[in-house]
Amino acid sequence: MIDLHYWGTPNGLKARLCLEEAGLDYRIVPVDIGKGEQFEPDFLKISPNNRIPAIVDHAPTNGGAPISIFESGAILLYIAEKTGTLLPADTRGRFDALQWLFWQVGGLGPMAGQAGHFRVYAPEPVPYGIDRYTREVTRLYGVMDKRLADREFLAGTYSIADIASYPWIVPHAAHGQDLDAHPHLRRWFETIAAREATKRAYVDSRDTYSAKPQMSDEERAVLFGKAK
Secondary structure: OEEEEEOOOHHHHHHHHHHHHHOOOEEEEEOOOOOOHHHOHHHHHHOOOOOOOEEEEOOOOOOOOOEEEEOHHHHHHHHHHHHOOOOOOOHHHHHHHHHHHHHHHHHHHHHHHHHHHHHHHOOOOOHHHHHHHHHHHHHHHHHHHHHHHHOOEOEEEOOHHHHHHHHHHOOOOOOOOOHHHOHHHHHHHHHHHOOHHHHHHOOOOOOOOOOHHHOOHHHHHHHHOOOO
């Protein structure tokens, strides 16, 4: 059994989707980031960067004590290696998938996150920030669209590279993006959305962007202000 310390953000959904695709038994341990539960001492023991998601595997492949892992990219790689799925076995295929995983972790996620912040969460409009990050996300969508022009998935076969990227494309409207402008990306997006594992992962997920009007001043301070 794997404990998934989780909240319904794109990064949290990456881990949940990967667990569903891998067919592993897992238990969700909610971490309400609006209430500051990511700063609790017990959570910090497994995620010292006070960010979700994190996992605890109580049955590691090689036995021994439970293994805890934080950072969504590391979690996806761990699940793929534990199950021997979602990552090509040959060197070329493996690094094809890994480079696109790292592309998401270092580029698409942070830039889309900033676009979402300035477009949705910022207490007042910051035109420079909105324009800067929206344009960069548009560029990254173009990179994906070009990559997907001649292949079904980012690394050819469905892999953790696709699982990492999909949850960051789900809120495309909030990030100022139109999938009609990226037809290959749209086709990829719709293909993944139709997978049974995706439906299970998203069955009770909360749209963190549409939830913004209900955000209290305390939640805003916890999420975007100084840490406890």
